[in-house]
Amino acid sequence: MKELRLLRRILKRPRRVARARRGAPRIRRLAPAAWLAAPLLAALLLPLAVVPLRGGGQQPAPPAVPQATAAPAPPGTAAAEAPQPEVSVYLSQSGQIETLPLEEYVSGVLAAEMPADFELEALKAQAVAARTFIARRLLAGDHSGVPVPEADVSDTVSHQAYISQAVLERDFASGSKRAGLAKLRRAVLETRGIIMTYKGQPITASFFASSGGYTENSEDYWNAEVPYLRSVASPWEREITPNLAVTYTFSNSELRSKLGLTARELPAAANLAASGKALQVSSSSAGLPAEVISLTAGHRIKKISIGGTVFTGREVREKLGLRSSQFTWKRKDGKVLITTYGNGHGVGMSQWGANGMAKQGSTATQILKHYYSGVSFTGISTLLKK
Template sequence: MKELINLRRILKRPRSVARVRRRGAHPLRRLAPAAWLAAPLLAALLLPLAVVPQRGGQQPPAPPAVPQATAAPAPPATAAAEAPQPEVSVYLSRSGQIETLPLEEYVSGVLAAEMPAEFELEALKAQAVAARTFIARRLIAGDHSGVPVPEADVSDTVSHQAYVSQAVLERDWASGSKRAGLAKIRRAVLETRGTIMTYQGQPITASFFASSGGYTENSEEYWNAAVPYLRSVASPWELQITPNLAVSYTFSNSELRSKLGLGTKDLPVAASLGASGKAVPVSAQSSTSLPAEVLSLTAGHRIKQISIGGKVFTGREVREKLGLRSSQFTWKRQAGKVQITTYGNGHGVGMSQWGANGMAKEGKTATQILKHYYSGVSFTGISTLLKK
């Protein structure tokens, strides 16, 4: 997944873009950006959604339209089925086509791409609410950022949310071994139909990631913008159930220097005595010394600043330059090389998917899961905001 959202709107349109429209799709009910977008939450709206994709799909249970501290019954299926849906236009990156389909079908495709269908139903429902909230925020704001063509609302990549097209679901999921998983995904979407998370009456930036090393992260530690509902919280549930929670990488000193952009001027220079008895500098490229010192940690126990070879980096910079799974890592020397061990997978802001599954295994509801990972949020029907 790669994780960073490109917030620049790409205005150049390809010469030809095919459009695929699903049968039964309702006309898209567009809204011009409301006045609230000019408020302080505008900065939060521009936050990227960093998503760590997982194979399979997840089904999170959605809290009711009028949230309670614990889960409340979902609206009757008949009433939900009658409610009109906005349409979502998805740019399919492989084919260059645009698939336009009803909102809830789009959420099913995201769920199939973002969370394993083997996860607990309540975790899948929580993921469905997060996915629906993400696209609701873009639709209401008229946000087309990061999409190659202006006709599309969102792409099918992790730059926004990973998405499995309806054609692929029908071809690969509707029968065989994945049939039960697809039914579970659709159940999670149906039971949370129309429900989104809001803060002060507006859809939140519902960021999520694969797993943490025990704590989530404050938004400002990754995106430099403090968002009141994206606060660091304890997340111990994934520690015993996440496969490959700790992953180690081994680098030579020369590899590290190259990837981190450390030249000889950045490195300490050793000296030895030559044949003449005078001090002769030893090339930094041949030096086995590349000292590292952690300078500070974030609230989420990740590396905030680290000095490597005399140069200070943020944990995020090291993670991205070295291709690490997480900025929560340890650093040690072993056999003349450097071993870096990471804990968890993803940027760490918002909901931990494996943490959500662990909470669901302990009997927590989707409402409880979402309220834990997104501080102070409420639950609202998307139709309520679309009517404003």
């Protein structure tokens, strides 16, 4: 009840919303002392960790879901709708705060997160995911991860990437880009007000760029089991994702440095030489041996032993700056070659997978039902009536 009262207060701001619709979004500049003094708030329990963008295999499409489930209100009824909640976005480059209506914010996120030449149904699926993410934060009064308390969210991938309205109008001002912006806004309009819920509450709508064939269970990345963030097959992006497989080359010394390993952790050829001094094990002879201990349900590295030290796949990915924790490891010419598959943490919706599904005729509803297990679709206005 407390959360719903909070959301009602957020939504009951018709005068401010009306001003935002008539003119440009309101921009506030923060005094440097104010935001420098503000403490960083706690990170999300399940951070979004979005990876910016830029199929083969036979996978049965999910059961058809009536489009009425996620159908938007007809455009002619927009004026009669309840006022939209406002979103205050911290613009990391300028230190300003942009405050604007929810649907305009979703347009800015969609432009930042997906290319306009993606299929319309994939864009609609992304719009619903983006709207669900911010609705969950607004409902909970969550300002975590934002450098200033006045903002609801930042414009970075720590939350959702976002392009400000001024930049959107400037960079999409002419030619094909103008048509692309119209397509993005159509995707937002056709899903207007719709969010995903689980047991009546907005979900954590995490998404990422592309998988290597399967998504991840949430607990294999965040150590928290979420019933709607389950591992599912995602073969659709295999034939359409650019740079699906990327190979990184490391020397043994680079790996030791990045992984925080020392020579003491490497297997020694012998304990003592005849002179009584310890033998020096060279990088080329030590070789940093690696052995995969276990895999996740999403076919990524769960645990791996490197030079005798056990790491999680996520740790290796983050320490080495890899695109994915689904990787292979081999040695060649005294170097270690690590090849990754896919791009991102792997939890939730694959953006390239969504585009692949849409190319094969899946609707936004079917895409979302596939990547988020057991969710329902709800209008924000429905939550207000509870």
